[in-house]
Amino acid sequence: MTCLFFCLDSSCTSVYNNTAIYMDIWSQVMRQLVMLAECAIILLGFSGCQERTVKSSGTKVIPPDIAGTWKAKNSSWKIVINSDGTVSSAIIPMGEVELKPNQTTRVEMKDGQFSTYKAGDFDVEYIPAARELFVSIELEDVHIVYLDNVIDGNSIDRFIGTVSEDGKVWIADWINVFDYGPRLPQDANDIYAEPLIFEKNGD
Numbered sequence: 001m002t003c004l005f006f007c008l009d010s011s012c013t014s015v016y017n018n019t020a021i022y023m024d025i026w027s028q029v030m031r032q033l034v035m036l037a038e039c040a041i042i043l044l045g046f047s048g049c050q051e052r053t054v055k056s057s058g059t060k061v062i063p064p065d066i067a068g069t070w071k072a073k074n075s076s077w078k079i080v081i082n083s084d085g086t087v088s089s090a091i092i093p094m095g096e097v098e099l100k101p102n103q104t105t106r107v108e109m110k111d112g113q114f115s116t117y118k119a120g121d122f123d124v125e126y127i128p129a130a131r132e133l134f135v136s137i138e139l140e141d142v143h144i145v146y147l148d149n150v151i152d153g154n155s156i157d158r159f160i161g162t163v164s165e166d167g168k169v170w171i172a173d174w175i176n177v178f179d180y181g182p183r184l185p186q187d188a189n190d191i192y193a194e195p196l197i198f199e200k201n202g203d
Helices: 010-017 019-043
Strands: 046-053 068-072 078-081 087-091 104-109 114-127 132-146 149-163 169-179 193-200
Touching: 078 132, 087 114, 087 132, 132 169
Parallel strands: none
Antiparallel strands: 046 104, 068 078, 068 193, 078 087, 104 114, 114 132, 132 149, 149 169, 169 193
């Protein structure tokens, strides 16, 4: 999920040689565990009922073997790319909510409250000579509420990688950048690329 990407820096290897470093890293771990717990509590509240309000997007030509539905292995990500170079929808890990570009999705939680996701631009670029596909998913504003827990902020997810010659597999580096406020901060040193394998579904 979006809020679960945290890593310890390389000083972990020398932690037993320096008590100050050990305590600093331990405090980072505890902060991250608190953040994980908050995310888990909120995500348990999704009931799956979604509503949307609509805006629009632009066009470009994408080869038939690149257009289609791309589903990530070992992740909830699913991205649908149209032949005109637009993304029609994306399912994101945070709540496994389906978003559409420049639309607002309203999700009813299990406790009866409503969370909202305001999506921004979903961009696609493709370099035929290298078979390199780039997709960007922007979440302009998210407001998630469940019981007494609240997440407010924004995020952008970028995927870049090579599509196989047969057009069935896309191996992408995934970079997630988010700002969910002081309760769920993202350290600039914790931003890194995670490999994801996407497979083409039924196209």
